[in-house]
Structure formats: C-alpha cells, structure tokens
Amino acid sequence: MKTNSPDPAKLSLNTATTRGKWGLAQAIEGCARHGIRGISPWRDLLHAMGVAKAARAIRAHGLRVTGLCRGGMFPAPTPGGRRRAIADNLRAIDEAHALGAQCLVLVAGGLPARSRDIAAAREQVREGLAKILPHARRAGIPLALEPLHPMYAADRACVNTLAQALDLCDALDPERTGALGVAVDVYHVWWDPLLEAQIRRAGAKRLLAYHICDWLVPTTDLLLDRGMMGDGVIDLQRIRGWMEAANYRGFHEVEIFSAKNWWRRDPDVVLETCRARHQRFG
C-alpha cells in the first residue's frame, strides 16, 4: 500500500501521548524499549522527575530531545502577569538547554481574562517573543512557535496559522538565523489552504519541529479527542512530502491527546501502534 514509508528512526514520542499512564521516566524507558529515538517531554512531567535526572536518563538511552513542551502563554491582563510569563519562559529555555533539546515549543496563549481584543493579545505575544529571544539565542535554544488550530484562539493560542507565525518570525528574526521558527503540528494546520505555500516559505531554517496525529470524524472534544495516525482524515504523507520538499530533515513527533481512547490503553501498545502507523500512514 505504501510506496514511500518514512524512516522509522525519525519517530519521536511526545509525552502527551502516554500521559494517561506514564510519567517521564517510564516514557524514556518505553522509547528505548520500542526503538523510538526521539522524545519530547512536557514540563510538568519533567519537573516531577527532576531536570537533571531526566537529562541523565535521556542521555543514558541515547535519545534525542526533539522539543520541550512548552513555553509561551504570553498574554495576561496585567503587566505583572506578563512579566511572570516571561520569567517562566526564561526558565523553560534553561530547562531546554539542560536537556539538550532541539527547540522549545511555544504556544502563544489566548485572550487575557475578560478581554475581547485579540489584536491586543497578539501584540502581547509579539512583545513576549521579543523579550525572550535574546536569552534563547544565548542558550542556543531555537524557539518553535506553534500555530494552534483556530478553535483554540480564545483560550490557548491567538497565533492560528502558519502564515501568522511566520510573519512573527520575519518581524523578530529577519535575518533568518534559525533562532526563531515554527512547529508544524498537522492537527492544527491540516485544513489550511495555504499550508503547502507556507511550509515552503518557512524553509529548513524555520521548520523546527513536525508533530503528527490525526483528525477524527466526528471529533467529540475540542481538546482531548485527537486520533492516531490513520484513524482520521489528515493526508499525512502529503504534508510530510511538503516538509521534505522544504528540506525539513527532523523527527516526526507523535502527539496525541486522547482522554477516552489512547490515554486509557497500555502505553506499550500505544507505542507499538505509533511505530506501525508511522510506517503505514506517516
């Protein structure tokens, strides 16, 4: 059926996929056990394990950290709130550095409480990015701004298309140094009529991460009903083709929020399924 399967060595596990059952230590061991070469931890699991201990375990198993999830969440109703967000992002950069992560994934943040002003929220995101970028450059941690699906515009991320994220990259890193780029998550962008053109526009310098899963029909929950590759309607091979045509050579990170299905299963079965589906549909 497949003529162009992806390199299995490109598979990475985002720990959101197994968070129903596994902490970070178990996810690291699970990746090693299943021959998955990349891992992308969420910070709450990282903090629970301890950064130094996690870094040691990841190194001991020879895993690549394909990203740290996540920083961002810049907008806040008060200057103090925005300063706290900046401080947290600086810590996240340091954690990414300690892990040797390939990037820090940033989710913009939504509207501040009681605000209807999405343009102002977007301006706060731009300001936040500008404030943390120097620290990220010094640490050698590329910032991967992840546009989120428009259904999250109010409460999670007011950066909602790849074009919008790349406009921010152009504004803040016009020299295209690689310090600021994007994370392309198929779940958020698969519908976008401009997707191919914007992946091409981004180019290898700004394509810092590639996340895969699937869009289920019907989708029963806005947040926690993502599908396993092959169970939905996203043409993953086509999108991977666009990424490769733009010279993206990085990992394919599986990130599945699935409260009612995959989070309830034995994570070893989940990882086996990820490997098989990556080969067949990825």
Next chain:
Amino acid sequence: MKTNSPDPAKLSLNTATTRGKWGLAQAIEGCARHGIRGISPWRDLLHAMGVAKAARAIRAHGLRVTGLCRGGMFPAPTPGGRRRAIADNLRAIDEAHALGAQCLVLVAGGLPARSRDIAAAREQVREGLAKILPHARRAGIPLALEPLHPMYAADRACVNTLAQALDLCDALDPERTGALGVAVDVYHVWWDPLLEAQIRRAGAKRLLAYHICDWLVPTTDLLLDRGMMGDGVIDLQRIRGWMEAANYRGFHEVEIFSAKNWWRRDPDVVLETCRARHQRFG
C-alpha cells in the same frame, strides 16, 4: 456603555436560533411580534411549512428574507452524488426566488466519505459553484458562500477562510457582478488575522450577509454550543465596524446553535434577548 448601537431595524432572526421549539410559522409570527424585521429560514423548516405558504406569511408580516439556509454541500464520492447535490442546489435557488430572499447561503461541504484529499474536495466545490451560478443569475438570487470555521473542514465545509471564499468569487465572477459573494458569520471568522483586510477586499458587492452570535469560553461542543451576543469573546462592534467601513448596509442575522441553553428556553425570551444584546453588544 455603548456609544454606537446598531440600528434595531437591522436585526434578523435565523431560524436556527429558535429551532429547539419553533417551526417556521411560529418564527415568522415571533419576529413580527418582537419587531424583528428580517428572517432567514432553514430549508427543512421551510419544507415542513410549505414554500408558498411561507412566502405568503412572510409577505403578510412585511419581513425581509435575509437569506435562505442553505445550499452547497457539493463534494461527494461519486459523480452521481455530485449531480444530486447540484440538483438540490437548483431547487434551493428556486425556493430562495419564491421567498424573495436576498441570497442563498452556501456551505461548501466537507470531505467525501473515505477521502483524505481536501484539495480535491475544494475543487469539487469550485465545480459545483460554477454549475449552479448561471441558474442563480437567471433567478436573480445572489449566492453567499459562507466560509466555515476550520474545525468543520472535514465534515461540513472545506472553505474555511474569507480569503479562500473570495478567491473562489474572483475565479467564478471576476466581473464582480454581485451574483456570487460571501456570508460573513462572526463565529467562523472572528479568529482570522486577515479578517479586516478580507472584509475590505470583499466590499459591498460581495458582502451578502452578516451573521452574529458569540464564541463561548469554554466551548463544550463543536457544533451546538454557540453563545448569545455578549456571552463570549467576539468583539462584535469591531467586526461590524469593518463591515460598515466596507459599505455593508444589510441585516445583522442572529444564528445561534445552542442545544443545551437557548434551544431549551422560551423562544419569546430568546427573541427579547436577541434584541437587547444586539443593541448592547452587536
């Protein structure tokens, strides 16, 4: 609080808002009773009442039909399915003509069954539009293509941004005759960073309908959890300002799918609330 309330005579009721309790005859009488001057029927309610009878009742009460909902739904897995969709759209155009509707609202349709090819679905939409446009011109019924929120891309509409809808208008009606335009529903487009620019691009000739409601935080259902104006995060006054700056002079049509809240209430209370919220937040 408000310095720039909309003209209450611009309010229109989309019958989706009262469909929990009212058929079309009741909605027509309800509009008359509450001083609402426009109505936009859904076709299932129209068929249940009968087109001729509905047209008479609407005329008797002096209501404007601000749109007929809805045609479209062009993609299908087989040529026969696509032909049936065309035939249904031609009937919808005739119904819109019988009602004296200002436009026929079109929802593109999603992916055909078992397809992952959204580009092909979009091409089927373009073909379908091209096939029905001559009949719509003859009938004098403008076609209002409504971009739907990207969360409906798979199962309802693969036209997901105003820019994409306007590209189709440019392709199929390059002379801007007014025969093909767009319906701007704030629920679907409020998040779009290009919204202001695309409303301006559309201009009065192509701005055929304006639908209002609100985006709730949190949103608990992808389809049936829309909010009443003022209960969510959409800056309705700002968007109306953009519509007016583009010389849109039409109605403000309230369309609220709300299975757990507004559909359960007394529709007279719903209409009263629509009037008040339109004044305060619209």
